[in-house]
Amino acid sequence: MVHYDLAILGSGSGNSLPGPQWAGRKIAIIDGGTFGGTCLNVGCIPTKMFVYPADLAAGAREAGRLGVHAEVNDVHWRAIRDRIFSRIDAISAGGMEYRAHGEPNITLYAEHAEFTDPKALLTSGGTEITADQIVVAAGSRPVVPDFPGNDHPRVHTSDTVMRVDELPAKVLIVGGGFIAAEFGHVFSALGSEVVMLTRSPGLLKTQDAEISRRFEEQVSGHWDIRHGYQVASVRSVESTPETHGRERVCVELAPVSGSANARASIEVDLVLMATGRRPNTDLLNIKATGFDLAVNGRLRVDKYQRVLTGGRPTTGVWALGDISSDFQLKHVANHEARTVSHNLLNPEQLRASDQRFVPEAVFTRPQIAKVGMTEAQALADGARRGIEVVTAIQDYGSTAYGWAMEDTSGVVKLIAEKDSGLLLGAHIMGHEASLLIQPLIQAMSFGLDARTMARGQYWIHPALTEVVENALLSLKVS
Numbered sequence: 001m002v003h004y005d006l007a008i009l010g011s012g013s014g015n016s017l018p019g020p021q022w023a024g025r026k027i028a029i030i031d032g033g034t035f036g037g038t039c040l041n042v043g044c045i046p047t048k049m050f051v052y053p054a055d056l057a058a059g060a061r062e063a064g065r066l067g068v069h070a071e072v073n074d075v076h077w078r079a080i081r082d083r084i085f086s087r088i089d090a091i092s093a094g095g096m097e098y099r100a101h102g103e104p105n106i107t108l109y110a111e112h113a114e115f116t117d118p119k120a121l122l123t124s125g126g127t128e129i130t131a132d133q134i135v136v137a138a139g140s141r142p143v144v145p146d147f148p149g150n151d152h153p154r155v156h157t158s159d160t161v162m163r164v165d166e167l168p169a170k171v172l173i174v175g176g177g178f179i180a181a182e183f184g185h186v187f188s189a190l191g192s193e194v195v196m197l198t199r200s201p202g203l204l205k206t207q208d209a210e211i212s213r214r215f216e217e218q219v220s221g222h223w224d225i226r227h228g229y230q231v232a233s234v235r236s237v238e239s240t241p242e243t244h245g246r247e248r249v250c251v252e253l254a255p256v257s258g259s260a261n262a263r264a265s266i267e268v269d270l271v272l273m274a275t276g277r278r279p280n281t282d283l284l285n286i287k288a289t290g291f292d293l294a295v296n297g298r299l300r301v302d303k304y305q306r307v308l309t310g311g312r313p314t315t316g317v318w319a320l321g322d323i324s325s326d327f328q329l330k331h332v333a334n335h336e337a338r339t340v341s342h343n344l345l346n347p348e349q350l351r352a353s354d355q356r357f358v359p360e361a362v363f364t365r366p367q368i369a370k371v372g373m374t375e376a377q378a379l380a381d382g383a384r385r386g387i388e389v390v391t392a393i394q395d396y397g398s399t400a401y402g403w404a405m406e407d408t409s410g411v412v413k414l415i416a417e418k419d420s421g422l423l424l425g426a427h428i429m430g431h432e433a434s435l436l437i438q439p440l441i442q443a444m445s446f447g448l449d450a451r452t453m454a455r456g457q458y459w460i461h462p463a464l465t466e467v468v469e470n471a472l473l474s475l476k477v478s
Ligand SMILES: Cc1cc2nc3c(=O)[nH]c(=O)nc-3n(C[C@H](O)[C@H](O)[C@H](O)COP(=O)(O)OP(=O)(O)OC[C@H]3O[C@@H](n4cnc5c(N)ncnc54)[C@H](O)[C@@H]3O)c2cc1C
Pocket: 009, 010, 011, 012, 013, 014, 030, 031, 032, 033, 034, 035, 036, 037, 038, 039, 040, 042, 043, 044, 045, 047, 111, 112, 113, 114, 137, 138, 139, 140, 158, 179, 280, 283, 284, 320, 321, 322, 323, 327, 328, 329, 330, 331, 332, 333, 363
């Protein structure tokens, strides 16, 4: 048995915890997967490295309406893929090497581990690890529904799809959430035919209904979207002259109950299952610990990120990120890691995580960004609190930069309390939505009302930020 001051399970966001403040104290980092976790290896970073060239290709195709007639002649998928992963794999390997050999007080176990007790772990190599403090940062993984053929080599998740050798000519994306929307854009812009399958009507349904509706309107021109279906099975199809020798799969589609659809089938080169992610708690032998699990399988924590047992904090056991968070987002995992980092060393002055205004962005085309409540949530909240809620919608096309772009779909939607002018939610769809939303996140986080925000500062003319300024001015606040 080896005893540590700190044991960290998971090298994603957990890897940010050891710093100079831990010098001289013994730390174990344990990770049975690729060093650096989801965001670096199979998540935020490589996906956005595909999104950027996809944006360039889509932008070139759309430039004709501004008088710039460009063509996307060829997309070198392998060159894009290899550029991305030569960079990422080196960062992962370098990080691993540093943790393995760079610091005398840190031991890296590149092994799977499970709990044997609330304060003890057993690695797959047989090392028993105990620690004064344990941080569980073991993340989440894709969920693939059960159907015959779900393990076919042409059925992928986000973990594998970015490494395929060829850009698929035709791809079926199952799901209508974040990953579906981002890969729908990547594949479609790079030249694949995209079919998207969802069980119920609507895409990106956690967005404000107006944004979700407008988004579907936009992408339905590029993607073949089929609602009311689920995958019944996937099987190989022999290559034929029509498929130019390419192997394909036949996907049987079953109508979901209540839909008027008939059974159907579709042949594609690749299936991407984008049907959500589950926390890795089922791989940790949690039953040996008594830790509380939420219904969705996440570890339950309090606001200080302490893992709960029977509703009470477990001394010296913390969790952060996808394993325990309501948000499967890297900036939330990073925020929670900062909370844990402080609390590990300051037990008398615990800091709480702040999840009041958690923003998100979907890097699809058009880009989408959100912070705070949807209109439906704000109206329900307003009714409960007895406050009046006002909304404003401002088109990008109503501003000078929007004219420059000849933009016809970009939109800012704001939701605020009428009396105080405080923002309750902000929703943006369009060019660089993830950047435009930042001042609105700032206003909400620091309690700035819409009027003061609009008129208490200069807005650069004729920048696209004027659409945010105008949306603020359009709000009918008192
Ligand atoms: C395709 C995709 C795109 C995304 N894009 C974005 C984005 O643009 N912006 C954003 O904010 N978020 C994005 N996310 C979400 C983001 O990646 C995650 O929220 C974040 O990486 C979670 O970090 P984590 O530290 O909780 O877990 P992880 O980074 O997953 O780390 C957990 C680590 O624990 C290890 N582990 C698990 N169980 C064990 C065990 N029993 N023993 C040993 N090791 C174990 C795993 O190998 C893994 O390395 C994306 C996710 C995906 C899948």
